Amino acid sequence: METETVELKEITGAAASVSEAMNTRHSIRRFDPRPVEQAKLDALFTTSLRAPSWKNSQPWQVHVVTGEKRSRLATLLTEAAIAGNLKPDIAWPAVYPADAKRRMFDLGMKIYGVAGIDRKDKAARDQFMVDNFKFFDAPVAVFITSNFEMNYYVGIDIGCYLQSVMLLAREHGLGTCPQAALSAAPEVVRAELGLAEEQKVLVGLSLGYPLAEPELNRFHTPREALADKVKFYS
Ligand SMILES: Cc1cc2nc3c(=O)[nH]c(=O)nc-3n(C[C@H](O)[C@H](O)[C@H](O)COP(=O)(O)O)c2cc1C
Numbered sequence: 001m002e003t004e005t006v007e008l009k010e011i012t013g014a015a016a017s018v019s020e021a022m023n024t025r026h027s028i029r030r031f032d033p034r035p036v037e038q039a040k041l042d043a044l045f046t047t048s049l050r051a052p053s054w055k056n057s058q059p060w061q062v063h064v065v066t067g068e069k070r071s072r073l074a075t076l077l078t079e080a081a082i083a084g085n086l087k088p089d090i091a092w093p094a095v096y097p098a099d100a101k102r103r104m105f106d107l108g109m110k111i112y113g114v115a116g117i118d119r120k121d122k123a124a125r126d127q128f129m130v131d132n133f134k135f136f137d138a139p140v141a142v143f144i145t146s147n148f149e150m151n152y153y154v155g156i157d158i159g160c161y162l163q164s165v166m167l168l169a170r171e172h173g174l175g176t177c178p179q180a181a182l183s184a185a186p187e188v189v190r191a192e193l194g195l196a197e198e199q200k201v202l203v204g205l206s207l208g209y210p211l212a213e214p215e216l217n218r219f220h221t222p223r224e225a226l227a228d229k230v231k232f233y234s
Contacts, residue, residue: 006110009220011210014173021170026221028175029115029131030214031138031206035066036174041140044168051164053157059148060161063193065141073141076188077133086184089200090150107221114219132181138206143182143189145199158202165205175210175217178203 011028015021041064053059065073080086096104109119117124135141144161148154166176182189182204189201210217223229 006114007220007222008114008215008218010212010218011170011175012212015167015170018167021167025166025170025176026219027177028138028206028208028210028217029136029177030211030217031136031175031208032211033137033139034209035139036208040172040174044165044172044174047168048161048165051157051161053160054153057148057157059146059154059157061145061147061199062161063143063145063189063195065143065193066139069192070135070139070141073189073192074134076192077182077185078130080185080188081130081133081181087186088180088183089186090183090202092180110221111216111219115216129181132179133185135182135206136177138175138177138208140207141182142205142207143193144202144204145189145195146202147196147198147200150200162203162205165207169207173209174207177206179206182206 009024009026011024011026015024045062045064048062049058051060112119112125112128115128117128119125142165144158146154146158162178166178169176180203183201186201189195190197190199
């Protein structure tokens with residue numbers, strides 16, 4: 001994997017095929033605040049429910065938040081983040097193999113560069129972290145919760161669901177950022193959305209139209225080579 005170069009790729013318009021959606025999707029972290037048409041949200045989230053799951057158990061509950069409610073949640077989550085009141089329902093992983101650490105370090109090195117942040121500028125780095133909780137200005141905040149006892153297969157199911165939403169968003173000309181950060185203050189999300197304690201907040205997603213100008217939105221993260229990750233047997 002090349003670590004020195006930063007690939008920039010503009011995402012424009014709608015993807016016409018799954019391959020195009022896969023090849024052109026990347027995380028968007030600077031959104032146009034203009035609302036997404038309700039008809040688009042209806043179509044996207046209706047189709048998203050076709051995602052597969054273990055024995056068709058469909059462990060997800062999906063909360064699509066816009067308008068006043070979204071603004072309130074942005075404020076409350078930001079306050080929680082600044083106060084350090086972050087405790088996800090499902091603990092974030094603490095240990096990674098060495099090759100993953102290398103990729104994560106590489107991401108960190110590059111993302112501050114394309115975001116125009118000096119790595120030594122702690123205030124700017126903190127602000128970038130806090131931007132997560134404002135949904136990067138996206139007009140739509142999505143939270144995925146579940147009342148299932150957590151296990152490995154629920155995780156796989158939620159992953160299938162999340163990627164389905166992100167690819168469908170590309171078909172509708174929309175950008176996304178999947179965010180563990182949005183699972184970090186679950187009490188706030190439950191209180192604001194009126195959810196039962198048993199609904200664990202697993203992950204969130206910012207959704208909306210990408211802004212074209214910021215270099216950060218053109219940041220296309222690298223992937224390992226096919227030969228290093230996929231082996232064909234016959
Ligand atoms: C489960 C999950 C959680 C993530 N959490 C965050 C997050 O909290 N904040 C963020 O900016 N990006 C987050 N990301 C985005 C990843 O950093 C991103 O997917 C990865 O670097 C690959 O880049 P790409 O999405 O642009 O292809 C998350 C991605 C996934 C799949």
